[in-house]
Amino acid sequence: MVRIFTRILFILASAPIFAQEPLKEDLAPCGTRGVSDWLRGYKARPPVFDRSEDTLWVALQPHLLARDNGSGRIAAEKFINSFCQLNEDFAASNIQFYIKNGWNLLNETDWHVHSTIPEGIEMMLTNNVPDALNAYFVADPAGNCGYNLPYAGVAIGHSCSGTNDHTWSHEAGHALSLPHPFIGWEGKTYNFSVPTPTWLTYDYTHFHDTLETQVPAPLDTALVEFVNGSNCAQAADLICDTKPDYLSYRWECDAQNMSPIKLKDPNGAEFYSDGSLFMSYAMDHCQSRFSPEEIAVMRATLLTEKSNWLTPVRLEQPVEEQAIAIEPVQDQIVPPVGAYFSWKPVPNATHYLVQASRFASFSFKQVDVVTTDTFLTAGLLSPNLQYYWRIRPFNDWHACAPFSFSETFKTSPLSAASEPDADGWRCYPSLLSAGAPLTLEIPDAWHGTDAQCSVFDAGGRLIWQSNLLLNAPRITAEIPSSHWPAGIYHLILVSEKGAKRCAMVVGPRI
Ligand SMILES: [Zn+2]
Incomplete structure (x- = not known):
């Protein structure tokens, strides 16, 4: 499934730690x-x-x-x-x-x-x-x-x-x-x-x-x-x-x-x-x-x-219900780049504020985004850490609904190489001619697992996603790169075993 058109309306770089704002008592x-x-x-x-x-x-x-x-x-x-x-x-x-x-x-x-x-x-x-x-x-x-x-x-x-x-x-x-x-x-x-x-x-x-x-x-x-x-x-x-x-x-x-x-x-x-x-x-x-x-x-x-x-007319009704996270939940593993979040639609909500933080208090937020969708693809998170995330629904007429309960997820450790890594995993060729398949070498420990395979462009945007059954030591992934502009892409494979990243360059079409 390709989910690229997330309508992100409002992104904050997080708490303005260094902002020089006057305090209330000084005003x-x-x-x-x-x-x-x-x-x-x-x-x-x-x-x-x-x-x-x-x-x-x-x-x-x-x-x-x-x-x-x-x-x-x-x-x-x-x-x-x-x-x-x-x-x-x-x-x-x-x-x-x-x-x-x-x-x-x-x-x-x-x-x-x-x-x-x-x-x-x-x-x-x-x-x-x-x-x-x-x-x-x-x-x-x-x-x-x-x-x-x-x-x-x-x-x-x-x-x-x-x-x-x-x-x-x-x-x-x-x-x-x-x-x-x-x-x-x-x-x-x-x-x-x-x-x-x-x-x-x-x-x-x-x-x-x-x-x-x-x-x-x-x-x-x-x-x-x-x-x-x-x-x-x-x-x-x-x-x-x-x-x-x-x-x-x-x-x-x-x-x-x-x-x-x-x-x-x-x-x-x-x-x-x-x-x-x-x-x-x-x-x-x-x-x-x-x-x-x-x-x-x-x-x-x-x-x-x-x-x-x-x-004369009220157009939207109050948002009375809390949002419920679909994924990731309960320390689910996500890739540090392009983590995918989704939640159930809330009646009457037209917008959602989505936050992710290293801290249960959400005192410092790595994700702080308003979207009109019920899903979100995050940019860059730190690898190998636990995070909390939550959702708050609202509309233009009512914004008093509380946040959802916080859910947790973990980012996977990153290993990116065209050489086999310590686990014996690698992908090639790193320079793809447009439309050519990508070969993945799968270490024994990963055999038989179901993996989610995602490709992000250099700007961190998700451009392709598919599930792969890792049922052989070496599998060929048909990446639909013939329609992609030349440039650097990252393939991220996530399974219950962890996550792997593979950088690849799609060459210009001749
Ligand atoms: Zn006054």
Whole structure:
């Protein structure tokens, strides 16, 4: 059987050990500022009450940035985890995101690490697709964990993504009209010992609703919200069920997810900030929710000014089942070059993340590939070692299925020679004229075994495969090389006895 057209979509060179990525603790929580004109308008008129309980399906276009040479992109597993976390965070809102047009892989060092917001604007306006929330995953989004540009999209830092990180949900909240509950306090440090002002000014250059309104920003003004709720619809985030919060730095919460430090409003009324809100700057483990009014604002945004992001029909159902490995399993022997993996199709899955590692923890991965097939031919693995491998199914609408149980395999020792090797095995001629058969000399120990015979080209691609019964000391393999381009090929024979490799050169056809 020939299995050469494996549709590999995404390959990673493995963990970015040497990547210079800023750590989460070195990044500001968020660069976003401002209150949208849409939200001011929504609050000024009696809000349209959204009676629908329907799930709103929102188009999302991810752009995954790497350096010019393709290195440093977010790991596929981490991106899938981020997407799963986003939809889990929005589940209570009945807002769910789907990936509109696959993962856009971009290689651009200057965007992968950009130090200024205008560079991010350029990145987004160059690459955005219409009618979707465009989300850019970069190593460093201008010194922040993330930011949202109302007219362009959101940027998320690699170190602020993955399971249990709510940065993407926070930025998506901004994209759906939510301000920070502490708006006005960004860049300022609250101090209990001085009187709390009744209003604050802030600079929201770059964060206006449109690029055209980016006048050199006069400072905007935010009223400071009172504890008694008397100005909640005009102050801070304009949202009444997010109580006052003046904490604009990353803060740790107490067991009730409230701030350990006490604050007081301009009237002197004391309170604690609520860290359970995704739109706060509390640590990720404190955050678990959008408030009911925040949810109403986000849904109203989607039903009005962002209705072009919605799709009426869910096209793919959740992936509920784990994948099951077919081969190799239970320490099965595979060749170090061109190992073949296969697994059972999982209902509703359109993609599979396949990983192989020397370590049961998968801390360092030799195979880390996304494919739409249910099989994969690996490149080069180290010979004579045990490996673990696993599969994770997903689709563009659901990416929360777990990995399969890990299976194990062993790579065979390699021996390649045109001379008989220590076992008495050899193949010849090493220079094949196109279409000529190859002779294999089989040592006694291998007699009677069934072997899988595979031929790979110089790029490691499987181009031919067949089973051979090794029933004689010398057998002739009819290799269909008459159709192959001239070049170097590797024949790999795998049986229960081990694996053998034979290099051969197919000469030009005359
Ligand atoms: Zn923010």
